[in-house]
Amino acid sequence: MCSLxxxxxxxxxxxxxxxxxxxxxxxxxxxxxxxxxxxxxxGSMTVTWTTWVPTPSEVQFGLxxxxxxxxxxxxxxxxxxxxxxxxxxxxxxxVTLRNxxxxxxxxxxxxxxxxxxxxxxxxxxxxxxxxxxxxxxFGDLGAxxxxxxxxxxxxxxxxxxxxxxxxGDFAYNMDQDNAxxxxxxxxxxxPVAASLPYMxxxxxxxxxxxxxxxxxxxxxxxxxxxxxYSWDLGPxxxxxxxxxxxxxxxxxxxxxxxxxxxxxxxxxxxxxNRAARPWIITMxxxxxxxxxxDLDDCTWHESKVRKGLLGKLYGLEDLFYKxxxxxxxxxxxxxYERLWPIYNYQVFNGSQETPYTNPRGPVHxxxxxxxxxxxxxxxTLFPRPWSALRVKEYGYTRLHILNGxxxxxxxxxxxxxxxxxxxxxxxxxxxxxxxxx
Numbered sequence: 209m210c211s212l213x214x215x216x217x218x219x220x221x222x223x224x225x226x227x228x229x230x231x232x233x234x235x236x237x238x239x240x241x242x243x244x245x246x247x248x249x250x251g252s253m254t255v256t257w258t259t260w261v262p263t264p265s266e267v268q269f270g271l272x273x274x275x276x277x278x279x280x281x282x283x284x285x286x287x288x289x290x291x292x293x294x295x296x297x298x299x300x301x302x303v304t305l306r307n308x309x310x311x312x313x314x315x316x317x318x319x320x321x322x323x324x325x326x327x328x329x330x331x332x333x334x335x336x337x338x339x340x341x342x343x344x345x346f347g348d349l350g351a352x353x354x355x356x357x358x359x360x361x362x363x364x365x366x367x368x369x370x371x372x373x374x375x376g377d378f379a380y381n382m383d384q385d386n387a388x389x390x391x392x393x394x395x396x397x398x399p400v401a402a403s404l405p406y407m408x409x410x411x412x413x414x415x416x417x418x419x420x421x422x423x424x425x426x427x428x429x430x431x432x433x434x435x436x437y438s439w440d441l442g443p444x445x446x447x448x449x450x451x452x453x454x455x456x457x458x459x460x461x462x463x464x465x466x467x468x469x470x471x472x473x474x475x476x477x478x479x480x481n482r483a484a485r486p487w488i489i490t491m492x493x494x495x496x497x498x499x500x501x502d503l504d505d506c507t508w509h510e511s512k513v514r515k516g517l518l519g520k521l522y523g524l525e526d527l528f529y530k531x532x533x534x535x536x537x538x539x540x541x542x543x544y545e546r547l548w549p550i551y552n553y554q555v556f557n558g559s560q561e562t563p564y565t566n567p568r569g570p571v572h573x574x575x576x577x578x579x580x581x582x583x584x585x586x587x588t589l590f591p592r593p594w595s596a597l598r599v600k601e602y603g604y605t606r607l608h609i610l611n612g613x614x615x616x617x618x619x620x621x622x623x624x625x626x627x628x629x630x631x632x633x634x635x636x637x638x639x640x641x642x643x644x645x
Contacts, residue, residue: 234261234322234323235260235323236259236260236261237259237260237261237263237319237320237322237323238259238319238323238324238325239257239258239259239301239318239319239323239324239325240257240258240259240325240391240394240395240398241256241257241258241391241394241395241398241425242255242256242257242318242325242328242398242401242402243255243256243257243394243397243398243401243402243406243426244256244330244401244402244403244404244405244406245405245406245407245408245426245427245428245429246333246371246405246407246429246439246441247304247427247429248429248430248437248438248439248440249304249306250310250333250335250336251306251307251308251309251310251332251335252304252305252306252308253304253305253308253330253332253333253405254302254303254304254305254427255267255283255301255302255303255304255305255316255318256300256301256302256425256426256427257300257301257318257319257325258298258299258300258301258391258394258425259285259298259299259301259319259323260297260298260299261299261322262285262287262299263285263299263301263319263320263322263323264282264285264320264321264322265282265283265284265285265301265302265303265318265320266280266281266282266283266303266318266319266320267280267281267283267303267305267316267317267318268280268316268317268318268324269281269305269314269315269316269317270314270315270316271312271313271314271315272315273315273327273329277315277316277317279305281303281304281305281306282303283301283302283303283304284301284302284303285299285300285301285302286299286300286302286424287299287300288300288420288424288425290383290386290387290390290417290420290421291383291416291417291420292383292385292386292387293386294386296386296387296388298387298391298424300424300425301318302427303318308332309332310332310333310334310335311331311332311333311334312331312332313329313330313331313332314329314330314331314332315327315328315329316328316329316330328402328403329403330402330403330404330405331367331370333370333371333405333441334442336442337440337442337443337484337485337612338442338443339442340442340608340609340610340611341370341371341441341442341444341608341609342368342369342370342606342607342608342609343369343370343371343372343373343441343606343607343608343609344360344363344364344368344369344371344372344373344404344604344605344606344607345372345373345375345491345537345573345575345604345605345606345607346360346373346374346375346539346575346576346577346578346603346604346605347374347375347376347377347411347493347538347539347540347575347576347578348376348377348411348539348540348542348576348577348578348579348580348582349374349377349378349379349397349578349579349580350377350378350379350380350393350579350580350581350582351379351380351389351392351393351396352380352580352581353579353580353581353583354396354578354579354580355578355579355602355622356577356578356579356602356603356604356620356622357396357397357400357578357579359604359620359622359626360372360400360604361399361400364399364400364403364404365399365403368606369404369606370404370405370441371404371405371406371407371441372400372401372404372405372406372407373407373408373446373491373537373607374406374407374408374409375409375411375491375492375493375537375538375539375575375576376408376409376410376411376412376413376414376451376492376493376494376539376540377411377412377413377414377493377539377540377576377580378390378393378408378411378413378414378422379392379393379394379413380413380580380581380582381413381414381416381421382413382414382416382421382422382425383416383417383420383421387421390421390425394425406426407428407439407446407448408422408426408428408434408448409434409436409448409449409450409491409492409493410422410434410435410450410452410493411451411452411493411494411539411540412452412455412493412494412540414452415452415456418459419433419435419452419459422434423435428448432470434448435449435450435453435463435467436448436449436450436467436470436471438474438478440485441609442485442609443484443485443486443487443609443611443612444485444486444487444488444489444609445478445481445485445487445488445489446489446490446491447471447474447475447478447488447489447490447491447533448490448491448492449467449471449490449491449492450463450467450492450493451492451493451494451513451540452493452494453467454494454512454513454516454517454522455494455505455512461517464516464517464521464522465522468522468524468527471524471527472527472531475488475527475528475530475531475533476531478531479531479532485612486612486613486636486638487534487535487609487612487615487636488531488532488533488534488535489533489534489535489536489537490528490533490535490536490537491536491537491538492513492524492536492537492538493538493539493540494506494513494538494540495511495513495538495539495540495541495572495574496511496513496514496524496525496536496538496572497511497514497547497550497572497592497594498538498540498541498545498574499545499587499588499591499592499595499598500541500543500545500585500586500587500588501585501586501587501588501589502541502585502586504540504541506538506540506541509553513525525551525552528570529551529569529570533570534570534571534615534634534636535570535571535573535615535634536570536571536572536573537573537575537605537607538572538573538574538575538576539574539575539576540574540576541574541576541585542576542577542580542582542583542584542585543574543576543577543584543585543586543587543598543599543600544573544574544575544576544577544597544598544599544600544601544603544605544619544629544630545573545574545587545595545597545598545599546571546572546573546574546595546596546597546617546619546630546632547571547572547573547574547594547595547596548563548594548595548596549563549564549567549568549569549570549571550569550570550572550594551569551570553594554569555569555593555594556568556569558635562635563596564632564633564634564635565633565635566635566636566637567634567636571634573605573617575604575605575619577599577600577601577602577603577604578602578603578604579602579622584600584601584602585600586600587600597630599619599621599629599630601621601622601623601624601629602621602622602623603619603620603621603622603623603629604619604620604622605617605618605619605620606618606619606620612638613635613636613637613638614633614634614635615633615634615635616631616632616633617630617631617632617633617634618630618631619631
């Protein structure tokens, strides 16, 4: 036996010491579900992760892949108790890194002396409006059947994106099985979300326990628990909001009014800043329009998101049109649909030859086909006059904000091994940057 040999016991002692330095003797203290978000402050990035016992929250970071990590940042830990019958408790850690050099790649690990994560890499976002951000955009990604995720992982490893926009509906559902499905989902997206700011908005599948899993697990800018916020990225101002306040009114009618007035103030400020950041882009889960063969809100002529409560209170179409929102990103329908520039069911193409050059209305993109247990959503037999393209295939959207006048939108089909099945440019001259009305 090994115990009879003095050399073997020495090796065992060295191994024990080594494990204590590199990892954790208590697996509950090991960080998992690591993901990034941009807090809205230039030169910063927030790291969020989960442990199963309370531990200090620290990120060590530097520039060398395998060398020392000389920089340190500390943050906070908050207990989160899921609303399920087991009342499972998670500890959510948040640390914001500051004074990052724009465009520089950093290496980091998170945790504490009780246990560290493996090393991850991210590139700090560039500052100012004069660069060309590339984003992956999708919604409705589940822990089961996450069809787009392997390709998104490969894209991320190849450095194709600066950020991710996840337009609602996560895991299906994060609260299921006493939030274990949420844990599994957050582990699944870690190879993408630990390398890119993973920016979110809530969908209907996050509703349980007043969106508590969504609010606890993600760290978005602002002080509205990630329900609505905005941030600047290159030549664009991006606004994330909750369509769900219109549907789950038992959490309070006041949320509809609060969000609406916040949106109006934010849009007013964004319009005053058009010279610096010409594009205004919104992301919300449930679309105003769609031509799917179901009974969802977007199939009704007077949809709640479009027209508001009772068909007249706090509708978003008039608000977004008034302040000249350029591009509206949606999900919820498990398909891809691109609309012609539209307002109040009227098509406002720039011209017959180039409909997206100087369009006189906003462009809507519905991208909810990343993959989940509910499979794809069929379309009606005949497209609506305002529907430009419909794709019933798993996939996701690439959004390239080239400069202040040109935005490139592509749809990637996972069913066709990454083939680009939609490819358009939206072009708006800088001089034509005022409100539509």
